[in-house]
């Protein structure tokens with residue numbers, strides 16, 4: 457059989473290598489080299505998968521959990537690790553079970569996938585423009601010509617970081633075949649904040665805090681590290697939170713600076729601090745609780761002069777301090793655009809794709825793998841694993 461794979465990224469190379477064992481496979485990529493997005497993953501180190509169970513993997517799928525069950529059962533995270541090690545790529549597991557190449561080089565992951573896909577005819581600098589189907593055959597029109605195939609696998613990725621080649625073409629092809637595409641939105645993306653003080657905090661990283669959100673009436677809390685970036689918040693917990701926000705408009709945000717302490721325990725601790733430092737300035741106490749760059753901003757929000765002596769602070773003021781330490785509000789100002797997202801939320805409607813085989817339920821012989829599907833996961837190697845598992849399912853069941 458002649459099979460066209462549109463896209464030489466994570467999912468395209470993975471599917472191509474397996475399919476080439478039995479079939480004639482052509483991989484088209486618009487770029488001058490394959491795996492351009494893989495190159496920038498994990499800050500150039502490529503968090504290739506997560507050393508976790510199938511269940512844990514599914515817990516990190518934000519959209520498409522049910523859809524992914526069959527694919528992850530067929531090719532799970534341990535399979536992915538064995539697969540790469542089998543290709544001679546040594547791996548290591550870091551904090552949060554994140555798996556990286558031992559060399560810390562994403563280029564080594566690309567090289568391994570290139571070895572795997574060695575049996576494919578890879579056509580670089582060849583953008584696919586349109587795909588049509590007549591009877592049992594597909595016609596693939598590229599910048600260079602027209603080709604005929606028996607099967608087509610769309611592995612074009614999402615719409616994020618378009619400079620890497622994923623510019624949303626897969627959605628266009630899916631729509632041409634009558635598929636519904638859930639509107640692409642940014643995910644794992646910085647969250648814009650309206651408050652003016654944010655620019656003064658640019659570069660400030662907060663560890664062990666809790667980012668709390670009310671998203672269309674639903675509460676969500678994430679514990680860990682976040683970063684102020686000027687007009688937005690980023691860092692692991694902010695990026696993860698963006699996955700749950702999606703297109704919600706009614707979003708309230710706040711930071712709990714002391715999540716390990718209940719309000720009552722924090723109140724007692726502050727009372728003790730105050731009693732031990734009656735003749736000091738209030739700012740001295742706040743400096744013991746928050747990073748220096750936050751002190752003046754915090755005091756101005758709680759409307760207390762930092763030079764005020766601790767012995768003049770009223771119980772009411774003290775209560776406000778505790779309240780603000782536990783609930784420091786941030787004004788939500790939308791997410792960064794889809795192009796800035798680590799991944800794209802939305803994509804080919806999962807109801808129209810067979811979760812076992814990745815074949816379109818509308819057009820036989822047409823397959824969708826990787827980020828073009830309406831599946832999105834948290835950070836930790838789960839998005840690449842999704843690309844690999846869906847690619848494997850497609851390769852296994854294509855007929």
Ligand SMILES: Cc1cc2nc3c(=O)[nH]c(=O)nc-3n(C[C@H](O)[C@H](O)[C@H](O)COP(=O)(O)OP(=O)(O)OC[C@H]3O[C@@H](n4cnc5c(N)ncnc54)[C@H](O)[C@@H]3O)c2cc1C
Pocket residue numbers: 462463464465466467468484485486487490491492493494496497498499502503504505582583584585611612613614616617620621622623624625626797798799825826827828836837838839840841843
């Ligand atoms: C900055 C960044 C860091 C990331 N880090 C991680 C990480 O550490 N771990 C993780 O799990 N995930 C990470 N991701 C997400 C992960 O890279 C993607 O989910 C994954 O690459 C998706 O694989 P894919 O095969 O679906 O698409 P892609 O890897 O995007 O590949 C799609 C390919 O299709 C080609 N293409 C598109 N349209 C056409 C066309 N019309 N004709 C021909 N070719 C076409 C593109 O050129 C591209 O090569 C990161 C993403 C970004 C942006």
